[in-house]
Amino acid sequence: MQSQFLLYGANGYTGELIARHAMQYHLLPILAGRRKEWIAPLAARLGLPYRVFDLEDGAALLAVLKEVKVVVHAAGPFEHTARTMVLACLLTGTHYLDINGDIAVFEMIKQYDAAAKKAGVMLLPGAGFDVVPTDCVALQLKNLMPRAVTLQLAFATLGGTVSHGTATTIAEKLGEGGAERKNGEIVRVRLGKKGMWVDFGVKKLFVMSIPWGDISTAWFTTGIPNIETYTSVAKKTYNYLKLQWLFNWLLRRNTIRNFIKNKINRRPAGPSDAQRKAAVSFVWGQVVDEAGKKATVLLSAPEGYTFTAHSALIIVQKILNGNFSPGYQTPASAYGENLVMEIPGVERECI
Incomplete structure (x- = not known):
């Protein structure tokens, strides 16, 4: 299995859950975060590769993104971190997912729709329980x-x-x-x-x-x-x-x-x-x-949080299989109303 996606913020609560569930979807993420003492022990425990860098280190960020096809951005608060990651993804041609739920962040990322289409990448914030x-x-x-x-x-x-x-x-x-x-x-x-x-x-x-x-x-x-x-x-x-x-x-x-x-x-x-x-x-x-x-x-x-781990990984899997729509997307605009039914344990009823 090849590392084809980056999980930034893997040391956070939700990031760690995503990392722990990745093998269930036959995915091998590169774990990443700002501090080695947070990332290295998790990587050792899960047997996964890792990188340590701050988002403000533009050269390091771009270098790592060039290694992967997708990034799952799990390092909030996203109002402080999302734009930097999105701009880097546009430069490297890397698909962007996050687990954000902030209206202002969605509206900000939406502004890069045309740039994402030109770059041939998908920007899909809200890949978890939000939203x-x-x-x-x-x-x-x-x-x-x-x-x-x-x-x-x-x-x-x-x-x-x-x-x-x-x-x-x-x-x-x-x-x-x-x-x-x-x-x-x-x-x-x-x-x-x-x-x-x-x-x-x-x-x-x-x-x-x-x-x-x-x-x-x-x-x-x-x-x-x-x-x-x-x-x-x-x-x-x-x-x-x-x-x-x-x-x-x-x-x-x-x-x-x-x-x-x-x-x-x-x-x-x-x-x-x-x-x-x-x-x-x-x-x-x-x-x-x-x-x-x-x-x-x-x-x-x-x-x-369990839902988020599954949904983010299911979307990563789809992208790596070539199933994505360039530009800004929401989960349902990209994958339809039945995306939610792919998460284990979901039941739905129309009244």
Whole structure:
């Protein structure tokens, strides 16, 4: 087996999961990161090659990318790291994947569509739980109701926790509010502006609106002009967040964000293998047309980090087999609504 993809940020929680699952897909990644003491022990344990370099070292980055056909970029926060990796991929003709879920990052990468087409490479951010399952549900709903004007997507995880990387990204967004798509445009709104109860099939859960990546990606995939995204929260948390606007100025201070990030770093890196195995994720999607007619799709899947490891590797495998579309893509625009059904343990139902 030849090393044909680079996994940058392999020492992170999700990066390590991707590395651990790679052999299952007959893939041999080159593990990479900024510090040898983080990367070398993992590479030795898994029997994989590795490279150590900082993204700011342009010569080293370009040299390694020339060795591979695909990079899976797993080193966040992506608002700080994605552009550098994308620009390097355009120079070396390397296909780009990441596990980002940030609206602003999707919008930034989308700007390089023409350059990617010219270079013959695919730029596909959101190759994990952010946003593969929701993007596939969005496209399925669009296909069920081509004249839909409103799309709502909600997700929930029962029994899971978040990794350091995810928690840190959230901390860096504190005080910045929410977003939705209205009449084709992204508009800023209050975080938790809307809340509702959603029947996920096995359980009804309360969800609130959040700025999930689909505000960007589902528009690209479906063209539906009005999009809202939700996640499950305790009702009392939702009630508290109604007052968050009073404190946003404080939450945006670096001292507060750094305090929270220090607390995050003292926690476990992410859910244990046992926790991930016991947890389950759910996605609910609904579209409405101008006449008020509705279509709904329910999906159950493995826990989000486990899902991400599988989905990223499945997409890498497709690219290495020559199955890719040059330019900026979303998971469903590149591989269709049934991509999600290739992940082990996924079940789907149309209502």
